[in-house]
Amino acid sequence: MKNTLPPLAERMRPETLDDLVGQDHLAGKGSILRTAIEQGKVPSMILWGPPGTGKTTIANIIAHTLQAPFFTLSAISSGVKDVREAIDTARQIQKGILFIDEIHRFNKGQQDALLGAVEKGIVTLIGATTENPSFEVNSALLSRCQVYVLKSLEEKDLIRLLRLAMERDEVLSQKKIELQETEALINISGGDARKLLNLFELVVDSLPPALPTSRDKLSGGGGEAILITDEQVMSIAQQRIALYDKKGEQHYDIISAFIKSVRGSDPNAAVYWLARMIEGGEDVKFIARRLVILASEDIGNANPTALVMANATFDAVNKIGYPESRIILSQCAVYLAASAKSNASYMAIDAALAAVRQHGDLPVPLHIRNAPTKLMKNMGYGKDYQYAHSYEKNFSAQEYLPAELAGSKFYDPGRNAREEELRRFLKGLWGEKYGY
The missing domain is CATH 1.20.272.10 (Zinc Finger, Delta Prime; domain 3)
Known part of the structure; x- marks a missing residue:
C-alpha cells in the first residue's frame, strides 16, 4: 500500500492560498494575485521563478478556488496539436484554465497557437517558467499576460514545511521524528520545496528508529524516535559535496x-x-x-x-x-x-581604459572623422584620410590615435603560436613603431 502513495511533495501540495508557504508578496493578505483570485478575476499570467517555489501549486490553487476546468500541458512533451486540442475542449465548455509547465520551451509557432484563445478569453493561460519571460516568451503572448515573479523559499519557509510535513502528512505524522539538524536538508534542496520534501521522505524511510533514551524510559515516553542529522542526510542523499551552497x-x-x-x-x-x-x-x-x-x-x-x-x-x-x-x-x-592560453586582449582593453580615465575625452583626429556635410568637410573632417584598401597590402601607416597617445601600445600579443603569427604580421606592417 505504501508504494502506491504519491511522493511527499505531492501529498503536501496545498489547495488554498492560506496553506501556501512562502510567496507572501503574491499570496499574502491584500496582495495583487490573492485579490484577483478572491474576486474571481484571474488574468492570463506567466509565473516566473526557480524550481520548487510554487508555480504549479498556485495554478492548482487558482483552478480549485475558481472551480474551473483545468488543462495541463508540459512544453517538453506537447506540441501545437496538443495545444489546439486543449483549446477546442475549453471552447466547447466555454471556459477553462490552461496550465503550461516550462512554457519557455515552446517555440514561436507553439506560442503563437495560444494567442487567439488567450485574447478571446477562451482559456485563462497560466505559464510556468524558470527563465526570464522577456527573453523566452514572444512579445505578442507576453503582452496578453501578467508576469508574477516567485522568490526562492527562505530558510524559515523550508523549516516550516518540514514541521508541517511531520504534523500533517498521513504517513509522517504516524512516526516519531526528531529533527536534530536541518542544514543539509536546506542546502541540498537549494530553496526547492519539492526537492526538500522528497529528500526528507527518503531520509525518514531510510533511517531506523533510534533506541529509547534513559529519559524516555524514566518518563514512560512514547518509544523510539527517528533522529535526523546533517551527516545522515548527506550519506543517504549521496551528496558528497560538502554542503555546496549556491549563494554562499x-x-x-x-x-x-x-x-x-x-x-x-x-x-x-x-x-x-x-x-x-x-x-x-x-x-x-x-x-x-x-x-x-x-x-x-x-x-x-x-x-x-x-x-x-x-x-x-x-x-x-x-x-x-x-x-x-x-x-x-x-x-x-x-x-x-587543453587550449593555448593568452590574456593579451584582456590586458589590452584594461590598458586602454586606464588611458581613457587618465587623459579624458581626447578629440578624434580630423583625418579619421566622418564628414557627412559640406561644413564638416570645410572644417577639415576626413581630410588626408588614407583608405587602407587603396594601398599595398591593404595598409597605410597613418596615425589612428589622438595626438596625445600617438604610438601608444595597448595590445601586446601573447607568447603562443597563434599570437606569435599575429605579432609577425603586425611587425611587418608597423615596423618598430609599436615594438612588436
Missing part, C-alpha cells in the same frame, strides 16, 4: 577553483570542480556564462575557436538543461583547459 561562500570558492583549473590547463581538476557544481545543483547558465568569459579572458586569440565553442555551449545547455547538459559543459571545459 563556497559558491564563489568552487567557481574560482573551476576557473583557475581551466586557466591553469588542468582538465582533470576542471572536470572535478565542474562535477561539484553540477552535483550541488548550480545554475547551468551561471557555469556556461563563466566559460564564455574565460574563453576570451584567458584564451583569446591564442585560440579564437575557444570563444566560438563556449558560446555554442551556452546556447546548447540553455536548450537542453540538466542532466544532459553536463556532457556539453564537460566537453567545453576540457577543450578550454
Whole structure:
C-alpha cells in the first residue's frame, strides 16, 4: 500500500492560498494575485521563478478556488496539436484554465497557437517558467499576460514545511521524528520545496528508529524516535559535496577553483570542480556564462575557436538543461583547459581604459572623422584620410590615435603560436613603431 502513495511533495501540495508557504508578496493578505483570485478575476499570467517555489501549486490553487476546468500541458512533451486540442475542449465548455509547465520551451509557432484563445478569453493561460519571460516568451503572448515573479523559499519557509510535513502528512505524522539538524536538508534542496520534501521522505524511510533514551524510559515516553542529522542526510542523499551552497561562500570558492583549473590547463581538476557544481545543483547558465568569459579572458586569440565553442555551449545547455547538459559543459571545459592560453586582449582593453580615465575625452583626429556635410568637410573632417584598401597590402601607416597617445601600445600579443603569427604580421606592417 505504501508504494502506491504519491511522493511527499505531492501529498503536501496545498489547495488554498492560506496553506501556501512562502510567496507572501503574491499570496499574502491584500496582495495583487490573492485579490484577483478572491474576486474571481484571474488574468492570463506567466509565473516566473526557480524550481520548487510554487508555480504549479498556485495554478492548482487558482483552478480549485475558481472551480474551473483545468488543462495541463508540459512544453517538453506537447506540441501545437496538443495545444489546439486543449483549446477546442475549453471552447466547447466555454471556459477553462490552461496550465503550461516550462512554457519557455515552446517555440514561436507553439506560442503563437495560444494567442487567439488567450485574447478571446477562451482559456485563462497560466505559464510556468524558470527563465526570464522577456527573453523566452514572444512579445505578442507576453503582452496578453501578467508576469508574477516567485522568490526562492527562505530558510524559515523550508523549516516550516518540514514541521508541517511531520504534523500533517498521513504517513509522517504516524512516526516519531526528531529533527536534530536541518542544514543539509536546506542546502541540498537549494530553496526547492519539492526537492526538500522528497529528500526528507527518503531520509525518514531510510533511517531506523533510534533506541529509547534513559529519559524516555524514566518518563514512560512514547518509544523510539527517528533522529535526523546533517551527516545522515548527506550519506543517504549521496551528496558528497560538502554542503555546496549556491549563494554562499563556497559558491564563489568552487567557481574560482573551476576557473583557475581551466586557466591553469588542468582538465582533470576542471572536470572535478565542474562535477561539484553540477552535483550541488548550480545554475547551468551561471557555469556556461563563466566559460564564455574565460574563453576570451584567458584564451583569446591564442585560440579564437575557444570563444566560438563556449558560446555554442551556452546556447546548447540553455536548450537542453540538466542532466544532459553536463556532457556539453564537460566537453567545453576540457577543450578550454587543453587550449593555448593568452590574456593579451584582456590586458589590452584594461590598458586602454586606464588611458581613457587618465587623459579624458581626447578629440578624434580630423583625418579619421566622418564628414557627412559640406561644413564638416570645410572644417577639415576626413581630410588626408588614407583608405587602407587603396594601398599595398591593404595598409597605410597613418596615425589612428589622438595626438596625445600617438604610438601608444595597448595590445601586446601573447607568447603562443597563434599570437606569435599575429605579432609577425603586425611587425611587418608597423615596423618598430609599436615594438612588436
